Amino acid sequence: MTNNYQNNCHSFAGYTIGILAPNLDYEKTVGNVANANTFDFPVLYEIVDIDLELLFKGDASLNETIVSAAKKLEEAGVRAIIGACGFFAHFQDVLKNNVNIPVFTSSLLQVPLIESSLASDQKIAVFAANGENIKKALSATGNHNVDRYVLVDVTQLDEFSPIRYGVKTLDNHALEVALADLAKKTVEADPSIGAVLLECSDLPPYAKAVQEKTGLSVFDFNTLINFVHQAVDQRHY
Template identity: 50%
Template sequence: MENGYSSVRNLGDIKKKYTVPDLRYIAGHSIGIIAVDLKYPKLPGNVANATTYDFPVLYKKVEFKIEQLFEGDPALKETIINAAKELEKEGVRAVVGACGFFANFQQDVADALEIPAFLSSMVQLPMIKIGLKKGRKIGIITASGGNITEKMLRDMGVAPEDVYVEDIGGLDGFKTIRYEYEYLDNESIAETVVGAAEKLVREHDDVGAILLECSDIPPYAYMVQDAVNLPVFDFITMINWAHYATTQKPYYGYF
């Protein structure tokens, strides 16, 4: 056991004694997710739906207006840091957010924890960029295009000229999520997200990959990829990456 990690590799080893640095009432969740208290149906694939994952996750609810998060309201900083610290105390190995605009507090939270924080799907931008042919750009589909600022992009590791931003937040097809309806117009949302991706590649022939900023739209990632035939990144690609990096397992097979 090092750096607070304790792993069980062979439960058949009955003679082994296991110790952990801090005893807790629950265990085994690698990823902690900070989720804003937004009430509308959450489909599998949504960051806030636990069946999305093939591994345990732990949620921590925070309560404030989503517009405050979009705008990066400094008044939220303490609340978000405290939620991240609570997840750390519960034993998670990495903390993520359930909205791309947690990017506004990425460095604040990373600096406050001893474990990694990957608060926004947009932390993947530099990795996507480095994998693309020179001159290719990333199409970002977002719930609030006006709040993706030059500062945010640079804080995430890319320049404004590296991306195209397609805003779906004000479209009718997205309103059942954006304005917290009690029902989800799944067909309309799917058409809106796919249509945004098709618009990006139609208007910009140098788009090399798509990034879905919003934590609500990974359920439609496969539809986007089917429509535009490009790599599609979202919150789930990031969360899976963080999980496997912090929960390595031995390989079995033959040679």
């Protein structure tokens, strides 16, 4: 019997992960979720032409557009759907109830796993691309232990503005240094922090530098995507 995962009767085949990607114009270096060279397995992108500010807010007016894009990925034969922005978290429930494959909208879905790995008095530093709405996004993915989160707004970094606002050319090295320094200062200011989570799908290229500066486990979109890929496409040993 052929199940859905084995069915390759589509225009294309072999894609395990489908990625919902906002239509943003800036350099996507390797490590960025929007750069296919980041992954050791095929991924399929579907552009979601939406207002990023509305995405940050979780505006329900985006539901139809986002669901339509997810259904296109499902019809193309992917085995799981990822959102290439942590604030797709707002749409986790509506998406999982409108497709028949696993949905992992946000890096924030890793929070319960991270919490379970830490001592009860340890916290998670969450570095977010939008500080104003990060609490709402965490709540949308079932993360309500607010006392355990140290929320850091990455927009305070001028080096992040090319990604956030598209106002100038991105300097990858400068952003790497700035983010790592910010992470170090954050952890030094609160020694109870036991792990770091990078919400934004643009930040994984800098995860190693953050880890080297903090000495902590660093979770991001790529740790999520690799985990999901392993689950939906197991191999023989």
